[in-house]
Amino acid sequence: MSSTVPCAAPAFSDQRRSRSHQWLLLLELCCETKELSQLHSTLVKLSLIRNPHFSARLSLSLSTIDLSYARQLFDQNPDPNAFAYNILIKAYSKTHRPIEALTLFSHMLDEDSPKPNKMTFPFVLKSCSVETGRQVHAALFKYGLETDVYVNNALISMYMKAGSCFRNAMKVFDRMPQRDVVTWNTVIAGLASLGLVKEARDMFDAMPERNVASWNCLIDGYFKQGLIELARELFDRAPVKDVITWNTMVNGYASLDRMEEGRDLFDRMPMGLKDLTSFNLVIDGYSRNEGFEKVLEIFHEMRGLEICPDRFTLVSVLSACSNLSALEQGKWVHLYVKRLNIKLDAVLTTALIDMYAKCGNMERALDVFVHTEKKDISVWNSVISNLGLHGYGKEALEFFFQLLETDVCPDEITFLSILTACRHSGLVEEGRMYFDLMSRKYDITPKAKHYGCMVDILCRAGLLDEAKALIEAHSGEEFSVATWGALLDAASRLGNVEMGEYAAKPLLELDPKDTRCYVALSNLYSRGKEWDESAEVRKQMRRRGMEKLPGCSSIEVNGVVHEFQVGSAFNTLDEIV
């Protein structure tokens, strides 16, 4: 029969193969829904979509770009094979809806469905809680996959993540007929993340062959347990250091608030190795430690290297701008977002509104708010709190009423913002009303900060006895320095010595070095002409080597942030002019 095949067939087939190859290449190269949708139509027109190679490649490309489109395609397929299932299961396992992956997997268990294979299980296990994971583990045996290395690695990972099940993970490890370097690394990472660093180190020492990830896993594990010296020692000894090794170190130091060492390593990272993550780690570290000038400095360096910031970078930078009142740089970020067509999600919008408001430009803040289509509660909170902070108490309340007309639900921050607004505008009656409303109608239990705010509202109105009663009725709360401070300030202002002493006691316990407390108490005694007490307080202050700290502030001029202290205005002005 073979002799009857026409001679021209190989050439014809080569041609077709080459054309098929081109289609597949094209499908692989597409990175936008629009392009893939056009290719999809063409494949349908040419009836090529029935070819499983093409439809599979199309689904694969779509699954990373537009999952709902990929799902549509899958649902239209009357006879999906295991590959088609695996593509979607893998894609869903990476989303916040892993339940979809499990639903698809359960379809595969039906008699007339394609059988799950060794590519299916790792992604199913990734989507599982440990309870479901146990059932999936049992199902492996039915398909003869209990010895597969990839599947077992996923099992170990699943049990390790459940924490209390790490013994199950070790059982899987012990029973594996073959292990690879990933198996060992998964165990090391799992043990280390559970705080079992000694056991992780034993595995690291015992493993037959290490790769750079093995070193990275253990370094990270040491940092997570605060074992900085051991992490550093391992880093210095590591034969190969990749970008993750360096970033793990930067992150380790930053997460333990050791920014000097983190920055030192960041600066020493080989040129060309620093990536967006390296920058985000160091920016985030500075941001958490209130090193806002440094945030802007690093951001500047990043732009110089033409590394594109992502939304995480931009949010941290906007937050730094808010804290430094750096309006020009904040505006630059806003323009950048517009120019690159970056989607303004809730977090970015909130940060943007806050930046404009904190830089004193409430109009622009409101403009961003008005142009936000879908207003998340954090977006509302940002506007309400900033209106309140700027003394626009009534306007803050108006926005709150508008909010109540939408289907967005106020949260505890909304009420804190409302109470702050009442506090800044002296709205005592309204304060009482909303304080009551939050628990009565919205089922939000007031926290120490809410009580603190309410106490301050009452104190500012001179209602010290009511404030004290509120504190005493909620003695279980841990009131902050600010709350006791508010009571002390008010007592001091009104010359109420008894109340001043009542507030000073817990205040000094909370922060024995709080100079304001000594100053307020001393002034209070002076006003009451209790000179001996007043002198005693000042003496105590000196004995403890304390001085009253000068207040400080900052402004931005021509994109440069200047900080100045009370009493140094002339120096600062010279510097600016």
Add this chain to the structure above:
DNA sequence: TTAGGGTTAG
């Protein structure tokens, strides 16, 4: 298998 992740509340 290994690094990271944001906003609003003084």
